[in-house]
Amino acid sequence: MIEFRDVDYSIDGRPILTGVSLYVNPGETRVILGPSGSGKSTTLRLLIGLVHPDRGRIFIEREDVTQISEERYRQIRQRIGMVFQQGALFDSMTVGENVGYALLEQNLDEDEVDAHVREALRRVGLDEGLIDRMPDEMSGGMQRRVAIARALASRDPKILLYDEPTTGLDPQSSERITDLIVHLRDTLGKTAILVTHDIADAFKVGNVITVLNEGRVVFDGPAGDLDRANNDFIHQFLAPFRKTVAAAAQRLPAGVAPRPAPAPPLRGGTS
Ligand SMILES: Nc1ncnc2c1ncn2[C@@H]1O[C@H](COP(=O)(O)OP(=O)(O)OP(=O)(O)O)[C@@H](O)[C@H]1O
Numbered sequence: 525m526i527e528f529r530d531v532d533y534s535i536d537g538r539p540i541l542t543g544v545s546l547y548v549n550p551g552e553t554r555v556i557l558g559p560s561g562s563g564k565s566t567t568l569r570l571l572i573g574l575v576h577p578d579r580g581r582i583f584i585e586r587e588d589v590t591q592i593s594e595e596r597y598r599q600i601r602q603r604i605g606m607v608f609q610q611g612a613l614f615d616s617m618t619v620g621e622n623v624g625y626a627l628l629e630q631n632l633d634e635d636e637v638d639a640h641v642r643e644a645l646r647r648v649g650l651d652e653g654l655i656d657r658m659p660d661e662m663s664g665g666m667q668r669r670v671a672i673a674r675a676l677a678s679r680d681p682k683i684l685l686y687d688e689p690t691t692g693l694d695p696q697s698s699e700r701i702t703d704l705i706v707h708l709r710d711t712l713g714k715t716a717i718l719v720t721h722d723i724a725d726a727f728k729v730g731n732v733i734t735v736l737n738e739g740r741v742v743f744d745g746p747a748g749d750l751d752r753a754n755n756d757f758i759h760q761f762l763a764p765f766r767k768t769v770a771a772a773a774q775r776l777p778a779g780v781a782p783r784p785a786p787a788p789p790l791r792g793g794t795s
């Protein structure tokens with residue numbers, strides 16, 4: 525599981541995240557939804573320890589990672605697969621080298637790396653024959669799959685983080701990537717966070733959605749409750765997507781999200 529407990533983070537005195545709390549259950553794929561600049565990528569950067577909070581605590585599998593050494597964080601990071609915003613493949617490496625990159629660093633021999641790479645490509649629905657291709661010989665949608673395969677291959681991760689995995693793709697490729705994330709959610713049982721500004725993606729993937737605005741959690745609860753959230757920002761943000769939201773509210777029963785104890789202080793609809 526993953527927990528943020530009342531986390532503040534600022535850059536040069538400017539608040540970027542304020543009082544952020546959220547709890548992701550084991551095996552859940554949580555969606556963090558919010559407009560550009562709301563602090564979504566920063567939340568992931570805090571989680572993987574690229575930056576550190578000014579205040580509050582962050583737990584990964586019950587371990588308070590705000591209290592650990594850089595060496596311990598390095599070990600934890602090896603068990604986290606991250607799909608960076610825009611995919612961020614190495615242009616000068618083949619697909620196979622991109623996917624197996626982290627494994628080579630972990631002293632696995634070449635045959636083992638090759639087997640892991642092929643398995644990861646298969647899981648994301650890519651032909652193993654693509655292993656020697658260069659990224660720029662593939663479509664944008666295929667490159668995103670490679671980026672997801674790379675996250676899956678990194679030493680059998682316990683946690684998967686996706687940062688805007690569909691941004692910049694055409695609607696069809698975007699839908700295929702979202703379908704893949706849903707498929708991985710349902711077959712791998714890993715704890716995951718999907719960061720997106722796309723409401724359609726959010727509703728497709730997340731039964732529980734956390735909405736950020738200006739670095740604050742303005743909603744945290746079942747997707748089916750979002751429609752009824754008593755918050756001006758959420759109403760404005762959702763306005764162009766009323767049909768999607770209403771359909772999701774029908775599909776997802778409200779108020780049934782599993783809640784751990786102790787629950788974080790924030791509940792849906794408050795701000
Ligand atoms: N290294 C940095 N230096 C200064 N400001 C930063 C830095 N990183 C992030 N910020 C600021 O923090 C805020 C949150 O940024 P973040 O990248 O987390 O937003 P986001 O929700 O991921 O946005 P997007 O949807 O555009 O990716 C923004 O106002 C951004 O300008």
Ligand SMILES: [Mg+2]
Nearest residue numbers: 564565566609
């Ligand atoms: Mg971002």
